[in-house]
Amino acid sequence: MSQTLTSQLSPHDIRAAAAENTSTRARDLAASLGLTEAHLLAARTGHDVTRINAHPDAVMAAAERLGEVMALTRVEAAVHEKVGHYANYHPGPHASMVLNDEIDLRIFPRHWVHGFAEARQTEHGVRRSLQVFDAAGDAIHKIHLRDASNHDLWDEVVAGLATGESSDTLETTPREPTEAAKSDPAKLDILRKEWARLTDTHQFLRLCSKLKMNRLGAYRIAGAPFVRQLDPAAVDMMLEQVRDTGTEIMLFVGNRGCIQIHSGAVQNLRPMGPWQNIMDPGFNLHLRRDKVAEVWAVEKPTQRGPAISVEAFDAEGGLIFQCFGVGKVGNDHRPAWGRIVEALPGAQEAAA
Structure with missing residues (x-):
């Protein structure tokens, strides 16, 4: 995926493309524009997106307050979604964990680089989520609120996570290639x-x-x-x-x-x-x-x-x-x- 088109598309252009393609999945829209999902979100900073602290210590503490949510982790070929409560978080400098019957995660904090809180208006109402991306702008983990979530705490949770960063552009690093099979x-x-x-x-x-x-x-x-x-x-x-x-x-x-x-x-x-x-x-x-x-x-x-x-x-x-x-x-x-x-x-x- 090209990293060069970021400088050719202004945040306004990116927002316009998103507004014209509301039924297109963010991942697919980003790919069609030569961007990453993180670039799409960054372009809407100050509109319906807030830049947040991406460190798992902060994100997990916030997630615990939101009640029942949907946890999403994906790779190119698979999307894994679990509904439940974030609880029993174990921090660590190199590896962290969430351990409970509903949401079970192994977390590697150095890849939690860019964070966003999104409150997107849709035909079904406002869709709220916390989303974390790596240095290349690829999705690491997402937390989607559901009907039963603590929506009344959303503004308070986001304010506690907000970095104050107002830029609607995003600097990313080239994506690390997948390591091919190594045998000896x-x-x-x-x-x-x-x-x-x-x-x-x-x-x-x-x-x-x-x-x-x-x-x-x-x-x-x-x-x-x-x-x-x-x-x-x-x-x-x-x-x-x-x-x-x-x-x-x-x-x-x-x-x-x-x-x-x-x-x-x-x-x-x-x-x-x-x-x-x-x-x-x-x-x-x-x-x-x-x-x-x-x-x-x-x-x-x-x-x-x-x-x-x-x-x-x-x-x-x-x-x-x-x-x-x-x-x-x-x-x-x-x-x-x-x-x-x-x-x-x-x-x-x-x-x-």
Whole structure:
């Protein structure tokens, strides 16, 4: 996406384009103008947008006051939406968390750079939200108010977050490219030996880093019994089986600055064109199936039993989602989930 058109479109031009395209999604409008969503919001500063402190310590404290809201985290190929209350926030200089049954987030504060409060007039009334973007202007996390939210506290919350910045332009940095798969076949024996010794799933990325690989690169060379490449069509089959069997899952979607997690069952699948949609009370997932380039079934040993996941990647090597089974406390082994994953078709089977 071009970063140069920002200087050619004035804030007035951007506002005019937004006014003429009210039915177009902000992300799509921004792309058509060669901008980012953050540029669209910045152009409306002083109109229906206020610049706010983007640090998660400030945003999470404000979100807790707003009552029931919708939390949204996305990547290019997936949008993850959860309805609930922000509570039980754990700050940290490098990583923070929101931990509760409704909203479950892993936050990386250094990517929370640009913040906006929007109160946009629509045909359905005023739509209020807090939105955070990274240095490139790409969305990190959004908090949308709902009918049941504490709208009476909105002005007070925004005033507490406001930076006083009145500029309607925005300086952004070039977008960091997605890291392509990194493998080192010369270290395959070490990878497999150390993988077999894992006691916690969180040790895996440290192992990859030590071997100068990344997640997808390690998957591509590890082989059985650690990984099995699946047919991309296995994603729909997995979700259908999860729905039909009532198996509870943990479904992760995350960008550089925020990972959002749903834990529970899947009830309503509604495919539409390239999209597969989970449309459940309190949880929606919108997945672009045509963006799924690689899918892997992965097994990692832990002290609580094997942790089995299905993980999807886009053509650039970016992680779209991870899905695990939900088991009893203290046990990572979920037999029902394991049976679903075992039955999914492999990539070679599909080719045959």
